[in-house]
Amino acid sequence: NAGVTQTPKFRVLKTGQSMTLLCAQDMNHEYMYWYRQDPGMGLRLIHYSVGEGTTAKGEVPDGYNVSRLKKQNFLLGLESAAPSQTSVYFCASRGTSQLSGFFGPGTRLTVL
Amino acid sequence: EDKVVQSPLSLVVHEGDTVTLNCSYEVTNFRSLLWYKQEKKAPTFLFMLTSSGIEKKSGRLSSILDKKELFSILNITATQTGDSAIYLCAALNNAGNMLTFGGGTRLMVKP
Numbered sequence: 001n002a003g004v005t006q007t008p009k010f011r012v013l014k015t016g017q018s019m020t021l022l023c024a025q026d027m028n029h030e031y032m033y034w035y036r037q038d039p040g041m042g043l044r045l046i047h048y049s050v051g052e053g054t055t056a057k058g059e060v061p062d063g064y065n066v067s068r069l070k071k072q073n074f075l076l077g078l079e080s081a082a083p084s085q086t087s088v089y090f091c092a093s094r095g096t097s098q099l100s101g102f103f104g105p106g107t108r109l110t111v112l
Numbered sequence: 113e114d115k116v117v118q119s120p121l122s123l124v125v126h127e128g129d130t131v132t133l134n135c136s137y138e139v140t141n142f143r144s145l146l147w148y149k150q151e152k153k154a155p156t157f158l159f160m161l162t163s164s165g166i167e168k169k170s171g172r173l174s175s176i177l178d179k180k181e182l183f184s185i186l187n188i189t190a191t192q193t194g195d196s197a198i199y200l201c202a203a204l205n206n207a208g209n210m211l212t213f214g215g216g217t218r219l220m221v222k223p
Contacts, residue, residue, distance in 0.1 A: 004154075031209065040121065042200055042213035043155070050209055058210070090154060099208055100146055103154035 002026055004104035006091050012110045013081045021076040021107050023091030031094045032074035033058075033101070034066060036087040043090060049074055081111045114139040116203050118214035126222050129191050133217045135201035136183040143206045145177050145184045150198040150216070158186070160204075191221045 007022040023032060030051050035043040035058075045058030049068040063085060065077045074093075078085060088108050094101040116137045125131055137145065144162040148155035159168045161177035161184060168175050172191075177184045188195055198218050202211040 033211075035213075040215050042116075042118075042215045043202075043211075044213070045210060048209065056209075059212070099144065099204060100157040100160055101211075103156075105153045 004091055004093055004102050006089075006104040006107050008107060009105070010108050012112065013078075014112055015082060017081050018077070018079050019081065019109075020078075021089055021091075021109075023074045023076070023093075023104055024072055025093040025102070026072060027093065027095065027102070028071070029093040029095050029102075030071075031096070031101075032068065033092040034064070034074065034076045035090045035092065036060065036085075037090060037106075038087050046076065046089075081109075083111045085109065086111045114203065114205075114212045116201060116212050116214035118199075118201055118217050120217060121215070122218040122220070124220045124222065125191055127192060129221075130187065130189045131191060131219060133186040133188075133199050133201075133219070134183065135185070135214055137201075137203045137212075137214075138182065139203040139205065139212060141206035142179075142203055143208060144204040146202045146204060146211065147175055147184070147186050148200040148202065150200055151196075155200055158199075188219075191219075193221050193223055195219060196221045 033048040034046040047066040052071040091104040092101040147158040159175045164179040175186045198216040202213045
């Protein structure tokens with residue numbers, strides 16, 4: 001039982017490059033979330049999903065896209081990376097009756 | 113726009129001290145207030161508070177919610193160096209599908 005895993009752990013991109021962050025959970029959770037964390041700003045919700053095939057925008061969705069083709073995976077895409085997207089990205093998942101959620105270990109992304 | 117504000121931004125204390133961390137919120141369709149501890153990596157869950165005035169306690173940590181004044185506090189007594197972390201509070205909406213986080217309080221406990 002691995003919980004919530006994120007791939008990759010670190011990445012450096014050049015402005016304009018694209019990439020996909022993968023979040024995987026093995027707890028059969030319905031809800032999955034992508035957050036970004038910047039110094040002094042806590043976690044801000046980018047996109048979330050309440051089930052396979054569904055996605056919704058969070059607080060800061062611009063510049064990101066997501067997909068939830070399989071229940072266990074939630075992908076976060078950056079089509080054209082910008083330096084403002086330099087951040088630590090956390091994925092989280094939770095079941096329908098457990099409200100607190102489990103967080104992945106984070107992905108540190110730097111855009112030059 | 114939903115907003116959660118934490119204070120102080122950072123705090124330095126010595127082992128054995130007691131600290132109080134504050135969290136105020138303005139959230140439409142509020143359901144619950146959650147506290148997390150974040151050390152090097154992912155936040156880990158501490159408490160969830162839904163009812164006003166009922167203290168939740170776990171060891172040296174305790175927390176309470178005031179739904180009239182829209183705030184919560186997290187108390188840590190007899191602090192230890194292992195309590196050094198960022199403490200995050202988050203407000204959960206009524207639908208239970210979104211958390212709005214505060215900016216966090218960075219606590220450093222010196223030996």
